[in-house]
Amino acid sequence: MKAHILVSILFLATQLNAQVTYDRMLHADKEPQNWLTYGGNYASHRYSPLTQINKSNVADLQLKWVRPFDTLKKTENTPLVVDGVMYTGDTSQVAAVDAATGRVYWTYSYTVDPKGVFVLPMFKGLAISGNRLFWATLDGHLIAIDARDGHPLWDKVIAVWQKGYQLNVAPLVVKNKVILGPATNEEGANCWIAAYDVETGDEIWRFNTVPNPNEANAGTWAGDSWVHGGAPIWVTGTYDPETNLTFWGTGNPNPGWNGDVRIHPDKDNLYSDAVVALDTDTGKLKWFYQFTPADEFDWDSVEVPVLVDMPWQGKPRKVMLFANRNGFFYVLDRNTGQFLHGTAFTKQNWNIGFDAKGRPMKAPDHKATYEGTFIEPGVQGGTNWYSPSYSPRTGLFYISSWQNYSATSAKGDATWVEGQRYTGTGRRKGGFVRPAANAPFFKTEKEGYGAVIAVNPQTGEKKWEFKMTDFTDAGVLTTGSDLVFSGGKEGNFFALDARTGENLWKVGLGATVASGPMTYSVNGRQYVAVCGGNALFVFGLPDAE
Amino acid sequence: MLQNYSSKWILGLGLILVLSAGGSATAQTAGGTALPDGKGKSEFQRVCGTCHSVLIATTQHMSQEEWTGVVNDMVARGANGSADDLANVVTYLATNYGPKQAAPAAVSTAAGAMAAPALQGSNQQRPLMLIPEQAPLSSSELAKGRSLVQKKSCTTCHRVEGQGSYQGPNLNNLGATRTPEQIRASLVTPSPQVLPQNRKIRLVTSDGKIVSGKILDQDGFTIGLIDSSDHLVTYQKAGLRQFTIIESNPMPSYETMSAQDLNDLVRYLSSLREPSRP
Helix, strand or coil, rough: CCHHHHHHHHHHHHHHCCEHHHHHHHHHHHHCCEEEECCCCCCCEEEEECCCCCCCCCCHEEEEEEEEHHHHCCCCCCCCEECCCCCHHHHCCEEEEHHHHHHCCEEECCCCCCCCCCCCCCCCCCEEEEEEEECCCCCCCEEECCCCCCCCEEEECCHHHHHHCCCCCCEEEEEEEEEECCCCCCCCCCCCEEEECCCCCCCCEEEECCCCCCCCCHHCCCCCCHCCCCCCCCCCCCCECEEEEEEEEECCCCCCCCCCCHHCCCCCCCCCCEEEEEEEECCCCEEEECCCCCCCCCCCCCCEEEEEEEEEEEEEEEEEEEEECCEEEEEECCCCCCCCEEEEEECCCCEEEEEECCEEHHEEEEEHEEECCEECCCCCCCCCCCCCEEECCCCCCCEEEECCCCCCEEECCCCCCCCCCCCEEEEECCCCCCCCCCCCCCHHHHEEEEEEEEEEECCCCCCEEEEEECCCCCCCCCEEEEEEEEECCCCCEEEEECCCCEEEEEEEEECCCCCCCEEEEECEEEEEEEECCCCCEEEEECCCC | CCCCCCCHHHHHHHHHHHHHHHHHHHHHHHCCCCCCCCCCCHHHHHHHCCCCCCHHHHHHCCHHHHHHHHHHHHHHHHCCCCHHHHHHHHHHHHHCCCCCCHHHHHHHHHHHHHHHCCCCCEEECEECCCCCCCCCCCHHHHHHHHHHHHHCCCCCCCCECCCCCCCCCCCCCCHHHHCHHHHHHHHHHEEEEEEHHHCCEEEECCCCCCEEEEEEEECEEEEEECCCCEEEEEEHHEEEEEEEEEEEECCCCCCCHHHHHHHHHHHHHHHCCCCCCC
């Protein structure tokens, strides 16, 4: 009887505290039925403790419901789930749907400025705080929406698309701040990371990813090249409550494929292709680490900085795991930024080692040329923005990667014009990327292939590799039953054994899987959701199980 | 939606009923009939043609204001489009199917008097309208309006300025979706029934729990609602003892208010707008 009363009280408490508080997000792992942030928790593990779907029954997974989106060829959305309600969307509409059936509670539509031409019209996801959802639109608006009825609460222009900006990330909410930054798709618009007040949308602080002349490290750009330096934000950062630091990966310098104006004779172009650690209250830079100084091959560092506590050389250490587009897997001390190790996870020809401070030593011929330079990995990199996963059970780090992939990249001349692309690219051979999985594919394995790889973060060694024929832009999910879920451009969505990489289940979704899968449960039943093409697919076990 | 079965709505519905009989026959033979080209044509075909033949409009001649009213009523009936889409539909109709004697110049003058759409974003519960903007409220008018809302307990059912219940229609954007005349009529003589999207539901679960809320969605298997604790929930119909969708309007009449108070309340409610797209 006592237990019964206790359960009732707990149930009541849950009902009353339906708002998504900072405390709930801090302890997201304690409510595995929900998925409260883009990366699953503040550390972006994309690991769920749920175990109902396991190795013995995963082959029985069946489609439960589908939600097609109106406007996109593909969507990169990772939905949120809060107490049985899923919040999902595309670039023109967000919706609250019943997470068990997909039936719609409300939709909120928004027409992106039709004059804008957005080369990468993507929607990665929403953030929630209290009963407010935050949506960063392609054309530069940050909108707060009432999660209960879909009505807008405020709408702020935080980046002007006519100047070459777009918003592409799911925001990160920490306490009273919505944190995000704009991207520039090679338009030479200088980007930033900023915190906006959840109540009003007012800007609280801003960190420039290309420093202004009066700021630290301004001298890392040749001449006045900093004016159009770029360094975009394409993917959501992470947060460490112990140090109150927020970590964000930054994109490539502009013009991307021709560094003549910005790197000579020896400029690094900070904070492009780096990870920055910022104080969440003030936006002040605590440390940074630049993965690819003086980049000329578009190796954005807009991958997810994953925060892990693990033994390092016999002692517990608070680290950051970072699988970079430049083909290296890094372990950094997340309190200090100290480089601990970097190991290539794909064929690479640019790095001949690291110096004592962890600065990469570049191969002498790794420079952009008008004739073309053979680069490994190719321009799309060894991985990219799609989320990796860390399982505290296996201690392994799981990366969607492009293996043995190369390209010949040639530079061209670059002239900056506002709102136009400022790439400095010439003719390119190889590195061909097919946009979707609904067309034939002809590559051979020696020309590169996609793979999910499991890396031991303590050594950088590959534990196993699951090969695909085509490449992949899919994120990775791990679960408490040692399953790995991922997909790729082939259009397959699959489950692997997290310890061996063995394929346990797959389904063809008919179009590229370019989103991060996530899992949740409603009324004790576990579901797995992923976007394939322009639809969201949700799988679960048969009702009888 | 305070004002439900307005005369314009009935006019709009009448148009559909009257014209669909002849219109469908016409549509079959006139499938290839070219509508005049012009700004808003594609939006007109898309937004209006989803539910009825676009030829329904082609025998009508109305002013910009009248077309605005018809389009507003259609939005309340479920027509779906962005504010820009709807503005273009009105422009198209008023330009091509304006009053027979009206010159195009008169149309553009009328358009200039219309308020800009309040927000490019929208949701199902919030039709986008083209209501002329009124003069801003003075601080005393604002205070008076707010106190009347409190005194009359409007937020027991409605959301006003981001506060209140989700059980009735959200009034946050009322001024952009209803004319002052419509608002006044809804206060004095509320319609006996509510629009389908504003219906309440009462259900009894298999274990006897009674749940009430505002219906958000249903199919053959499920009912989705926002319950009286503001939770979005879905029930399987098979697991319910019973459910009742309530069509009647719980809104009381406020005709006993003083004329001054009523004027002040209408003026205040007419000022309500959701944040405009900057």
